[in-house]
Amino acid sequence: MAKLIPLFSGSKGNSYYIGSGAGGVLIDAGRSCKQLVNALEENNININKISAVLITHEHIDHCSALRVFAKNTGVKVYATEGTMNRLIADNRIAPGTKTEVINSPVAIGNMLAEPYMTSHDTPQPCCYRIRTADGRCAMVATDLGTVTPEIRSAFRGVDALVLESNHDVYMLKHGIYPPYLKNRILSNLGHLSNEACSAELPEIIQNGTMRIILGHLSEQNNTPAVALKESVDKLTQLGFRRDYDYTIDTAPVVTDGRVVLF
Ligand SMILES: [Zn+2]
Ligand SMILES: [Zn+2]
Numbered sequence: 599m600a601k602l603i604p605l606f607s608g609s610k611g612n613s614y615y616i617g618s619g620a621g622g623v624l625i626d627a628g629r630s631c632k633q634l635v636n637a638l639e640e641n642n643i644n645i646n647k648i649s650a651v652l653i654t655h656e657h658i659d660h661c662s663a664l665r666v667f668a669k670n671t672g673v674k675v676y677a678t679e680g681t682m683n684r685l686i687a688d689n690r691i692a693p694g695t696k697t698e699v700i701n702s703p704v705a706i707g708n709m710l711a712e713p714y715m716t717s718h719d720t721p722q723p724c725c726y727r728i729r730t731a732d733g734r735c736a737m738v739a740t741d742l743g744t745v746t747p748e749i750r751s752a753f754r755g756v757d758a759l760v761l762e763s764n765h766d767v768y769m770l771k772h773g774i775y776p777p778y779l780k781n782r783i784l785s786n787l788g789h790l791s792n793e794a795c796s797a798e799l800p801e802i803i804q805n806g807t808m809r810i811i812l813g814h815l816s817e818q819n820n821t822p823a824v825a826l827k828e829s830v831d832k833l834t835q836l837g838f839r840r841d842y843d844y845t846i847d848t849a850p851v852v853t854d855g856r857v858v859l860f
Contacts, residue, residue: 600730602758602858605637607740607813607849612660613637614760614849616728616736621647621707624673625726625738628659631666637853645671649707652700653677654716654741655723656684668695676700678713680722700724714752717743719787727752734860740764740814743786745798753802758860760849761798763812763829764789765819773819783819792820792828799829800836803844809860813849822848 601622605613611628615638622643627634638645651673654660664685668675674696677685682699685691698704703712708731713724718741727737735755740762742749753759770780770791783789799810812825825848830840838844850856 599732600734600736600860602736602760602809602811602860603641603643603853604760604811604813604849604856605634605641605853606851608815608817608851609659610851611662612740612814613663614738615641615643615648616730617643617647617709618730618732620731621649623650623652623706623709623711623728624648625652625728626654626660627651627663627667628661629663631663631670634663634667640853641855641857648673650674650676650711652711652726653681653685654725654738655681655718655720656688656690657720657741660741661685661690664690665692668692672696674698676704676706676711678722678724681720681724684721712752714749715746716741716749717746717786719743719782725749727756736860738813742790743788745790745794750798750801753798753807754805756807758809758811758858759802759807760811760813761795761802762790762814763792763795763820763825763848764814765791765816766824766828767791767793769824770816770819775818789814789816792825795825796829796832799833800838803833803838808844809858810844810846811849811858812846815848817851
């Protein structure tokens, strides 16, 4: 049994803890170091038991706490080569910080981290699938302009999945964002809509994933209720029963103590 804890989610910051009693890893380090430390404390996660921070890409909502957090804790930072180069260039990594480029599955303590390339507007973005010592598997898949066949096949065998449900297309198109930003979000290198997210879920649940967390919701162009309704309605139409065939929740903007056991 392992835990997945959404610490932060959305455009102000993203970070997820995945681990077991023996320790765990963070995927992304958004917000500030102080807020990240507070979020971990609130969830009774001992900072000394975090063995790695895996960064998906260099957008600020995924790495704003990284420099200070990694420096203060001595934790090792993993990222793809393209992302690591940008993190260094953007001064997100302090001198002396332990780093490792990740291109293929890497053992971290008693866990296995597997990177999968995502379709997003940075040089080498990825998402991560994490396998725990007891063979359980979690994946965080956000900042996806589209779900590629590679990502879709990586969903197979995942017990707990964070899938992006960023925006309601109508709310985005009729919202206050300038046209260039609307187009960026809607593009294949932007963010996954509620509709696109819900279209993936039947196959994912059919393949055995039972714990779904909708992540990276836009505070401007979405609400938890709207995102949940889109996915639950789609699944209900196809005969999947909530809390029987699957569980679903949204990742909070800031942790409120919700934990997903898998
Ligand atoms: Zn991004
Ligand atoms: Zn993001």
